[in-house]
Structures are given as C-alpha cells and as structure tokens.
Amino acid sequence: MAGDQVHVLSALDGAKTQWYHFTAIIVAGMGFFTDAYDLFCISLVTKLIGRIYYTVPGSSRPGSLFFGWLGDKVGRKSVYGMTLMLMILCSVASGLSFGNTPTSVMATLCFFRFWLGFGIGGDYPLSATIMSEYANKRTRGAFIAAVFAMQGFGILAGGGVAIGITALFRDLFPAPPYAADPAASTPAQADYVWRIVLMLGALPAALTFYWRMKMPETARYTALIAKNAERAAADMSKVLQVEITKEQAGDLETVITIKSHTPPPSFGLFSGEFVRRHGLHLVGTASTWLLLDIAYYSQNLFQKDIFSAIGWIPPAPTMSALDELFHIARAQILIALCGTVPGYWFTVAFIDSVGRFKIQLMGFFMMTTFMVGLAVPYDYWTGQGHQAGFVVMYALTFFFANFGPNATTFIVPAEIYPARLRATCHGISAASGKVGAIIGSFGFLYLAQSPDPAKTAHGYHPGIGVRYSLLVLAGCSLMGFLLTFLVPEPKGKSLEEMSRETEPDH
Template sequence: MAVEQQQQQLEVLKALDAAKTQWYHFTAIVVAGMGFFTDAYDLFCVSLVTKLLGRIYYAIDGSPSPGTLPPHVSSAVNGVAFVGTLSGQLFFGWLGDKLGRKKVYGITLMLMVLCSVGSGLSFGHTPASVMATLCFFRFWLGFGIGGDYPLSATIMSEYASKKTRGAFIAAVFAMQGFGILAGGLVSIVVSSSFRALFPAPPYEVDPARSTPPQADFVWRVIVMLGALPAALTYYWRAKMPETARYTALVANDAKKAAADMSKVLQVDLAEEEDVVVNENRPYGLFSGEFVRRHGRHLLGTSATWFLLDIAFYSQNLFQKDIFSAVGWIPAAATMSALDELHLIARAQTLIALCGTVPGYWFTVALIDAVGRFWIQLGGFFFMAAFMLGLAVPYHHWTGQGQGHQVGFVVLYGLTFFFANFGPNSTTFVVPAEIFPARLRATCHGVSAAAGKLGAIVGSFGFLYLAQNQDAGKTDHGYKAGIGVRNSLFILAGCNLLGMGFTLLVPESKGKSLEEMSGENQPVTGSGGEAAGNEGSYVGVLHCLLR
C-alpha cells in the first residue's frame, strides 16, 4: 500500500514537472514579483533621500557646508530595515513550512504596504523623533519584505515545470531591478516637479533658501509611492491557491493537489482516490540526517549569499557617495537640495538602466540553458575582476581634471551587471530548488537571512571605511581616497571567497525538485544522501585537475 501511495504521489509531481507553460505562470510572476518590486524600491530609494534628510533636519546655521545625516543616524536608517528583513526571512520561512505558503503570503504584502505609508508619515517635533519614527516603520517594512523572499521563491519553484523553473524564479526576482529603476525615476519626476514649483538658489549663493520648506514633502512622497504597486496586487495574491507540492508532500493530500493543479494550470489529471501518507520518517533542520543530506548545501547557499550581499548592498546604498568621491556629481555646496536629489537619482537610474536591469534578464534568459553554477561562478569572478580594475588604478580614475570618471562609471556599472547576471540572482533561485518541501521555505529563509547579515556588514563596514580615511574630505563627510579604494579591495576579496563557496552548491538545471532534495528516498541511519548531492560541484575540482 505504501508503494502504491508513493507512486500515486509521484504521478502528481510528474504532472507538475511536465506541465506546459500557462498564462497563470506569467500572472504568478507578476503577482509574486510585485513584492520584490516593492522590496527594491523601499530599500534603495532611502539611499536617494538620505542626502535630502540631512539637509532638511541637520543643517547648521552659519555652517560652510549643507547639513548631512550624522553617521550613527545614517547607519540606523539604512541598517534597521536589514535587521527587520533578516528577522522576517527567518520567521516567515519557518511559518511558511508550518502553515503553508498561501496562509501567510498576504500578511507580508500588507506589512509592506502599511509600513511604506507609515515611513512617509514619520512624525515628530525634533530631527531625532522623526528619524526614530522612520526607523520604527522601516524595521517592520523590512520584516514584511523578509517574508516575501522565502515565500515567493518557494511558491514559484513549486508551480513551475523543471524545464522553466529557473527562469520563472529568476523572473520573480528580476522585478527587483524594475523596483530600483522605478525608485530613481520617481525621484527624478518628484524632484523635477518640486524644482519647477519651488525654485531655490544653490547653497553657495543662499544657504538659507537652498533647501525650501517643501523639500520635506518630497522625500515623504517618494517613500509612500512604493506602497502603490504592492497594494494593487494584494487581491490576486489572496486568490492564489496553495502549491500542489506543499499539499501533496507536506499536507499529504494528493487528491486536493491534483484538483488544484488541474484548475490552475489547465492540466487534465485523473482524480486521486486516497489521501497520501508519506511513509518516510521526517527529519528536522537540526537533525543528523539533514546534515548528511543537505548540510554542505545550506552552508554553500548561506555563505555565497552572505558574501554577495556584502558587495551588492555596499555598492547600491553608497553609490551616491562613490559618485561624489570620483567627481561625477558636483559638490553639494554648488547645488540646491532638490538639484542634488535630482542629480543623484539620475545617476542611479542610469546605472540601473544600463547595468542592473539587463543583468537580471540575462539570467532569466540563460539560467535554464547555462545552469545556475556557471552563472554564479562567472558572476563572482567578473565582479572581483572589475572591482580590482577600479581599485588598483584608483587614482587614475579619480585624478582631478583627468577626465577618467566616465571609465570609472562604466566599470562600476559592469559590476552591477555581473552581480545580477550572476550570484545576486542565483543565490535566490537555488535555495528554492534543492531542499525538501517541508523545509524548503525555512532553508531559503536561513540562506536569505545570511545574505541580509552580509548587507548589514556591508552597509556598516563601508560607512566606517569611507569615513575619516584620507586628508581630502568631501563636502558630505566621506573621503575621496583611501576609504573607497580599500572598500573596493575588500569587496573584491568577498567575491573571490564567493567563488570558493559556490563549489558546495549543487547544479539543479533540468532536475525535478524531488530529484534534487531526495524527497522520495528512504531515510537511513547513515549515508542517506539525497540525489541532488551528486550534482555538487566539489567534484569540479577533480575534473579541472585531470
């Protein structure tokens, strides 16, 4: 009876693996992807408005330079969302495996919508109280964003067929690129509108009028608009059924799984007569069986995501300071507050348009042909190479009056391209494919949380290195020399380490989720390796040395 039930279960899963691409797949990409659109918009638009926040709330009367956020305030505004995201990834990943993906999916979206609006409505009579309120809402915003990582990845992996699974999961994550782009475009439009309505002289001409009172509305409008796309997709997210794989493998109801799949994917499937009972003894995340089967996989996915995010978030959050350091953006003292916001947004939008967004979609197009392993390995390699190309001849790029800033920006943009046509996409895809269904969201959440720990290290570490490191101080408190250069060397080293840990991650191209996780293999007391372990690239070293 157990064999018949397992075969019955496998028929449902085989149908999922062989299902043709349906319109619903594309709908699911958009609905799940809107969470990542909001994620990127909210996390990265704050890097655009922090300059404005400093000029509004921390300007000092009679000071020769515009106001800037104190380092500890800047760290808090950037870091508190990452702490919330890390917490949400762990909590909602665990909850998604316990209660089901569907039951908690809408909660994360509503948190994101409400806290985006709350961030823009941050109140207080003093700068400290406004920043404290902003940090409070950004923590809970991050908590909701964190939940979207394991749930969206797991849902998409469990809906897709094995031939297109990588592209579909990567497409969900690629919406993050559009979120970064939208943040820049919205900032350009809003700042341009307010500049036209409330023109202000440059700071060096009239410091008192260079930041008009209306600038306080600008950052609030930019932050709150991030809630709109997520709110528009809430209805469709609530209508999504539970994934058939969760229903069959975790809830042990193949009959309902078959019915759901037939309805959603328009696939005719014979109705199952019995409720499937999984005969395998379940093992937990902290069990020896999990360590034997997937311990090195979890180490690989967590370590690579950790190292990647140190570099990726350092680049994104502080690129405004890098652009100022190399002279691509003029000194703040030569511009009004809204002019500065406009120029920073324009620079970040150009980088997103030319490097960030294309990189995501190159991954979508090629991941199921080239494979996750080679895209990730190549991405880490080229990121390291371009960062070293920036760091070694750093003074060549930044020399005053030499005109080499364009070359710096081109190489800098290429690091973003290969981050996204590389580990920033694959570290999201792979954890949703190689772990068993009852631990899939949890393991993805652990891997993603390791990434956000890297983002925290990167954001605080870059801030430390970029300050008080050189004699040539810029107008905003960051140094143009040793700080940025040392940061680039360190980030290049992180990418080289990422290449090494990539060898622990198996290739999942063209394989079913059950084949990768060893879902249908009996649990043994020793050596019970999952089928996916055979794809581990520890063996690549042997091939290269032949």
C-alpha cells in the same frame, strides 16, 4: 511506491507554460518591486531624512527567518498575504511619519521601516518557494529569476518617481545652492518630497494584493505536507490546466495514506540526517549569499561618492537639496539601465540553459576581476578624462552581480531542500544575506573613509579609503566563488529529485 507518490507532481513538472505562470510572476514579484523601490528611494533621500536606510537589512533578517519557518508550518498561501499587507501599510506609514521635533519624526520613521523590512524579509523565502513549486522543471529557473528581476522595475520606478517629484518641486519652490544660503537651500516643502516618494511605492503592491489572496496553496505543499492529494490535484487542474484523472489523484492519496504509517523522510532541520544530506548545501547557500550582499550593498552605498569623484554629480555646495536629489537619482538610473536591469534579464534568458552553478561562478569571478580593475588604478580612473571608463567598469560589476550570484543565491535555495523545510532553509540563506548587507552597509561606511583625518566625513574615523575597500570587496567575491562549489546544480531536475524527498531515512 516512490514513483507513484510523485506521479501527480510529475504532471506539474511537465506542464506547459501557462498564462497563470506569468500572472504568478507579476503577483509574486510585486513584493520585490516594492523592496527595490523602497531601498532605492531611501538611499536617494538620505540627505533629506538622515541615514535611516540601514534599519532595513537588520529587520529583514528576522523577517526571513520567521516567515520562512511559518510558511513551512502553516502553508505558503496563509502567510503570503501577511507579508504584502505589512509592506503596504508600513510603506504608507513611513511617508506619514509624525512628530513635533526632527527626533520624533526620525523615531517614527525608523519604527515603520523596521516593520517594513520585516515584511520584505518574509517575502523572500515565500515568493521563491511558491514560484519554484508552481513552475515546471524545464523553465523553473527562469520563472524564479523573473520574480527576482521585478526588482529592476522597482529601481527604475523609484528613480523615475524621485526625478519627477523632485523636478516638480524644484520648479514650484526654487532654492539657492547651499554655498549661497545654507538654510534656504532646503525649502520647507522638501519635507513633502520624501514622503510622497516613499508612499507611492506601496501602490503597485496594493494593486496585486487581491490576486495574491486568490492564489491557491501550492500543490507540492498540499500533497507532500498537508497530505491532501485530492485538493492538490484540483488546484493544479484549475490554475495550470493540467489534466489530473481521479485515478492519478487516488494513487497519490493511497500512497499518502500508506506513508502516514511508514512516513517518508521526516528528519528535522537540526537532525544528523539533515546535516548528512543538506548540511554542506546550507553552508554553501548561506555563505555565498552573505558574501554577495557584503559586496553588493557596499557598492550601492558609495555610488554617490563615486559619481561625485567622476564628475557625474556637481559638488554638494553648488546645489540645493532638491538639485542634489535630482542628480543622484538620474545618475543611479543610468547605472541601473546600463548594468543592473540587463543583468537580471540575462539571468532569466540563460539560467535554464547554462545552469545556476556556472552563472554563479562566472558572476563571482567577473565581480572579482572588475573590482580589482577598479581598485588597482583607482587614481587613474578618477582622474580627469577617464570617467567614462570608470563608469563602464562599475556598470559591468553590477551587470555580473545580477547576471550571477545576486540572482542565483535567491533561486537555488528554493530548489534543493525538502518541501517541509524549503521556505525555512531559504529564509536562513536570505537572513545570512541580510547579515552581509549590514556588514556591507555599516562596515564600508567606516572602511571607505579617507586615511587622511582632514578628509573624513564628519563623525567618522579615518579608514583605508575607497581603493583598498574595493580590494576587500574583491576578496569577498573571490571567497564566494570558492564556496559556490558547495552548492549543487538543480538545472533540469525536479524538486523531489533535488531534495531526495522520496529516499528513506538512513
């Protein structure tokens, strides 16, 4: 009977790659485009608007939990539009932050960025779950990875917009360097720059809102949770051009009716049966995502310091505020082009042949190796004439983060849990990652400060320095490598096979 139950869903697993799959990648990926654009741009303009970047990881954590749980309760489609609309509105509102004083402007901006992060957090479990439930099992990993890889385009777009807007305002409103005139080095018109940059991030997401609303509910949710086989078969036939006969739909409808009296596994998230089947898996997906984000977000935050140390960005006193933004954006785009974006697409290309498990192990191992390679001879790398080697090592760290755990920690939780708990468990794993982002963001700001009190940034206590902080991050990556052994390999298996959805309770 279990075989009959998945008869219709096996047609989905065996479906050929359709144009609709690529449409779904773009529609689902626009949330990640907006996410990456926003995080990238806000880190660029921190010198203009203060360190408000760190409100996002904290607000995306409850967003992952809430929208993940809601997606399992009322359906993926019902919640999917809410997250995108929240992101669009709050992106625009962030740029329109108002007030008569700097404090009120910052308070308004932080308020809208909190809700922006809430929507971003909700998009993680829903996009991953929807793509996994639409995809066939042969190319499921590549499709989910492609959704996640839209972050790369968001990073490049954010950098390009920041450079273009900044270059325009520099030409229209030239300003002296800070050393020459501190007040005049930040022209009044710079206030428009960060607002325009933030608001433009909402445009691609707004353009895809209609298509997100047109997406039908996933067949797996409709069949296995809503228990409407006829609707599931109709949706599959319409969007994926899969031929589902009335007899096949009837078979599933009959099985669902019978199963309503003798239901398939119905254990909850906090049950002993869930712990027996998936407890270690949840520990593995949550802990590896947490450790990955500690290392990943920490590196993102001290990019500006590294670029300054190796001479890619001139000393701050020699630049105006807009000059500084321009140089930082240009340097970060180079790192993205050399390491971040290629890493995403290497994952898309190889994940269904190499497998998630091996890619994640390799990524954590290489991150550990390169961080140690950066940290031990840190004085050598930052010395005159060795900057090129440092940039290569730093870019490779990002390459193997993205051709590694940054992608796989997002993909695997959407494949290994039962349909009725899939978005919830993905949300828990994503929320764990955002805890790691908070630790990496705040912790590293303090940890990476110079041990010499005279060299620490204003308002910070002495830390252990960048060199030893890199060693700490290498330790986090090594722990992620070890905890990967708790995560199963979903390559080539159906979602029902991985989640053991058709096995009876014990």
